Amino acid sequence: MARDIKKLVAEMTLEEKCSLLGGGDFWHTKAVERLGIGQYMMSDGPHGLRKQDDKADHLGINESIKAVCFPAACATTSSFDRDLIYHMGDVIGKECQAENLSVVLGPAVCIKRSPLCGRNFEYMSEDPYLAGEMAASYINGVQKHHIGTSIKHYAANNQESARMSVSAEVSERAMREIYLPAFETAVKKAQPKTIMCSYNKINGTYSAENEWLLTKVLRDDWGYEGFVVTDWGAVNDRVKGVIAGLDLEMPGNTAANDAAVAAAVREGRLDEAKVDECVERILKVFFDYDDNREEQVFDRAADHEIAARIEEDCAVLLKNDGLLPLDPSKKYLFVGEYAVKPRYQGGGSSHINSFKVDSAFECSRAAGRNIDYIQGFPMDKDALSEEDLASLLAKASEYDAVLVFAGLPDIIESEGYDRKDMKLPASQNRLIEELLKVQKNVAVVLSNGAPVELPWADEVPAILEMYLGGEGVGQATDRILFGEVNPSGHLAETWPYKLSDNPSYMNFPGNTRRVYYREDVFVGYRYYDTKEMPVRYAFGHGLSYTTFEISNLRCDKECFTDGETLKVCVDVKNTGSRAGKEVVQLYVSDLNGTIERPVKELKGFEKVELQPGETKTVEFEIDARALSYYSEELGDWFAPSGEYALLAGEASDRITAEGRVKFETKKMLPLHIDVDTTIGELLSDPRTAPVIHQMMAGRAHDSGEGGISGNEEEDAAMQNAMMQYMPIKSLVSFGVLPPDQVQGLLDMIRSQV
Numbered sequence: 021m022a023r024d025i026k027k028l029v030a031e032m033t034l035e036e037k038c039s040l041l042g043g044g045d046f047w048h049t050k051a052v053e054r055l056g057i058g059q060y061m062m063s064d065g066p067h068g069l070r071k072q073d074d075k076a077d078h079l080g081i082n083e084s085i086k087a088v089c090f091p092a093a094c095a096t097t098s099s100f101d102r103d104l105i106y107h108m109g110d111v112i113g114k115e116c117q118a119e120n121l122s123v124v125l126g127p128a129v130c131i132k133r134s135p136l137c138g139r140n141f142e143y144m145s146e147d148p149y150l151a152g153e154m155a156a157s158y159i160n161g162v163q164k165h166h167i168g169t170s171i172k173h174y175a176a177n178n179q180e181s182a183r184m185s186v187s188a189e190v191s192e193r194a195m196r197e198i199y200l201p202a203f204e205t206a207v208k209k210a211q212p213k214t215i216m217c218s219y220n221k222i223n224g225t226y227s228a229e230n231e232w233l234l235t236k237v238l239r240d241d242w243g244y245e246g247f248v249v250t251d252w253g254a255v256n257d258r259v260k261g262v263i264a265g266l267d268l269e270m271p272g273n274t275a276a277n278d279a280a281v282a283a284a285v286r287e288g289r290l291d292e293a294k295v296d297e298c299v300e301r302i303l304k305v306f307f308d309y310d311d312n313r314e315e316q317v318f319d320r321a322a323d324h325e326i327a328a329r330i331e332e333d334c335a336v337l338l339k340n341d342g343l344l345p346l347d348p349s350k351k352y353l354f355v356g357e358y359a360v361k362p363r364y365q366g367g368g369s370s371h372i373n374s375f376k377v378d379s380a381f382e383c384s385r386a387a388g389r390n391i392d393y394i395q396g397f398p399m400d401k402d403a404l405s406e407e408d409l410a411s412l413l414a415k416a417s418e419y420d421a422v423l424v425f426a427g428l429p430d431i432i433e434s435e436g437y438d439r440k441d442m443k444l445p446a447s448q449n450r451l452i453e454e455l456l457k458v459q460k461n462v463a464v465v466l467s468n469g470a471p472v473e474l475p476w477a478d479e480v481p482a483i484l485e486m487y488l489g490g491e492g493v494g495q496a497t498d499r500i501l502f503g504e505v506n507p508s509g510h511l512a513e514t515w516p517y518k519l520s521d522n523p524s525y526m527n528f529p530g531n532t533r534r535v536y537y538r539e540d541v542f543v544g545y546r547y548y549d550t551k552e553m554p555v556r557y558a559f560g561h562g563l564s565y566t567t568f569e570i571s572n573l574r575c576d577k578e579c580f581t582d583g584e585t586l587k588v589c590v591d592v593k594n595t596g597s598r599a600g601k602e603v604v605q606l607y608v609s610d611l612n613g614t615i616e617r618p619v620k621e622l623k624g625f626e627k628v629e630l631q632p633g634e635t636k637t638v639e640f641e642i643d644a645r646a647l648s649y650y651s652e653e654l655g656d657w658f659a660p661s662g663e664y665a666l667l668a669g670e671a672s673d674r675i676t677a678e679g680r681v682k683f684e685t686k687k688m689l690p691l692h693i694d695v696d697t698t699i700g701e702l703l704s705d706p707r708t709a710p711v712i713h714q715m716m717a718g719r720a721h722d723s724g725e726g727g728i729s730g731n732e733e734e735d736a737a738m739q740n741a742m743m744q745y746m747p748i749k750s751l752v753s754f755g756v757l758p759p760d761q762v763q764g765l766l767d768m769i770r771s772q773v
């Protein structure tokens with residue numbers, strides 16, 4: 021039976037209520053024993069449990085219980101598979117029930133603004149639609165078991181440099197279009213039980229005390245029902261926080277802040293009803309867990325296998341000139357310490373004490389492959405001994421191919437700091453380049469959480485990106501390399517050729533106080549595609565051992581309007597000779613040119629499994645929001661009436677099916693009318709255009725002047741072009757309007773709006 025939380029809150033003293041708004045210790049909430057309220061434990065995730073029994077810390081330094089490390093978000097998002105990540109959430113939800121954890125902290129959906137962000141491996145994508153869809157599925161999987169999630173870090177925590185003091189200076193449009201929608205989708209489709217606010221400030225105000233963020237956007241606009249928890253230690257002024265919409269401060273040591281909240285109520289600076297609401301929201305989440313305990317066993321061996329199967333659908337085949345899959349009857353050399361000690365997770369608070377780790381070498385050996393191993397370079401240092409290199413080069417040509425296991429060392433990629441550059445250790449690049457001189461069949465297997473520059477990419481025949489693939493990565497690598505699994509991951513982020521191509525390059529990471537998001541909405545492929553800038557691997561790119569054809573895009577309507585949906589169908593055929601999975605992506609492009617917009621934006625994706633020769637139809641549904649940008653003037657989403665292109669393909673740079681649709685809206689942008697309003701603005705607004713046309717027709721009639729070109733139509737076009745930027749006041753200077761008629765014209769125009 022559901023407990024009467026309101027009644028319980030009414031029985032509490034002010035002090036008891038305020039105590040519940042702060043953590044009891046590092047991972048637990050406080051109890052109110054008198055009323056039968058216990059302590060509840062939360063734990064880091066999101067790709068496995070980091071349950072710390074004793075020595076607690078949030079930097080991944082002290083040990084936690086043995087758990088299963090699933091692939092990190094950089095990998096799982098590359099699956100473009102909602103069911104897969106739901107399944108992972110489901111398994112983690114069960115593990116939490118078995119381990120008495122009420123909330124798992126994650127998923128993390130901050131946008132990958134720069135490839136350098138130290139936590140990109142934990143974040144999902146540079147694209148908010150993809151991140152939101154995948155996060156919602158993960159959350160639904162976990163929360164099915166009445167375990168809470170804590171989507172993080174809300175918001176604009178796109179760098180580790182100065183993350184606790186920096187203010188992200190972002191336009192509202194960029195917030196609404198890029199940095200918030202992943203949270204919005206998760207809230208609307210999955211209601212995460214908790215949401216973790218970020219350390220940083222946004223436009224000068226700490227997230228933990230940002231009323232616009234925590235109340236206006238989160239609760240009023242999106243209808244959020246759960247509670248807001250601080251990132252660990254993200255409180256500046258808790259009273260301000262509670263007023264803004266913050267519910268729970270973590271970790272412990274909150275007695276002074278609890279007392280400050282109570283004092284604010286007593287002194288009339290804070291309404292006690294606000295405190296009651298916070299307590300109600302918090303208890304609702306924990307009681308839901310308490311009242312729905314499941315008998316679960318954390319079967320680590322079984323979950324390890326699940327982690328490996330998940331990774332098989334995440335790895336991205338970046339390049340393949342036919343070297344892969346490897347022929348199991350031939351002889352191969354594995355080079356690089358990552359082949360025997362995989363790098364499969366990142367550093368910091370998401371670090372799992374893994375139950376068991378599979379290396380590619382041991383899995384390939386166990387599968388009976390004919391392989392040898394030479395270290396070549398160490399995993400934790402940028403070092404290459406000339407002697408070792410010479411002996412490797414002497415042997416390399418004895419094999420049918422050499423597989424180089426390259427990647428980023430732990431020290432380079434972690435929570436708490438950003439990368440300095442986008443390079444692999446120089447020793448790895450050198451080894452690959454030297455190898456290519458003696459052996460043309462070199463495949464590179466990468467382990468890293470974010471894009472790296474690949475100076476040898478044109479020379480090597482194959483590159484397989486495993487990302488940080490979790491503890492089963494070795495199995496997945498072996499099975500993909502030897503063709504037992506057909507790779508199907510696609511990039512959730514663009515890989516530029518070099519760091520300086522990235523749109524945030526000039527403004528990342530700012531200084532300790534401020535970072536300006538000057539690229540605005542042009543993040544990731546939104547920038548590269550609009551600028552027509554070549555990149556190493558485009559957003560959405562991912563190869564397979566078979567081939568696919570995406571064609572025949574059609575819509576169920578030629579025109580649609582506000583409140584309606586549009587169905588878009590596209591066919592996808594497996595044109596090769598192996599079964600495989602394709603990611604069909606749908607992008608939308610505004611053809612009306614009313615405001616600076618990215619040339620296209622992802623609005624749908626589906627992963628489809630196809631047998632050789634098989635064709636399936638994929639159906640997408642979009643609405644007005646999918647066509648819209650955020651208009652700051654309107655304070656709302658807006659899609660102008662007009663034509664839009666629908667683009668389907670297997671990557672943002674491989675669009676193979678296209679269609680057009682018309683959209684009609686009754687929404688209007690506000691039009692500010694004064695003497696500086698231009699004729700162009702008035703002509704492009706359907707409310708005022710008739711008045712101006714009438715005025716101009718009268719003028720042409722009156723003047724009867726001969727035109728410049730002698731051709732009436734051309735003259736009219738020239739006159740219109742010149743009038744575009746002419747403000748109302750200039751009509752007087754150019755004798756179009758007598759001065760005493762300006763006010764009358766303004767009044768007439770205003771009466772139309």
Ligand code: BGC
Nearest residue numbers: 064077078079125251252369
């Ligand atoms: C991290 C969070 C994490 C928390 C608890 C913070 O430093 O930013 O992502 O959940 O610590 O470990």
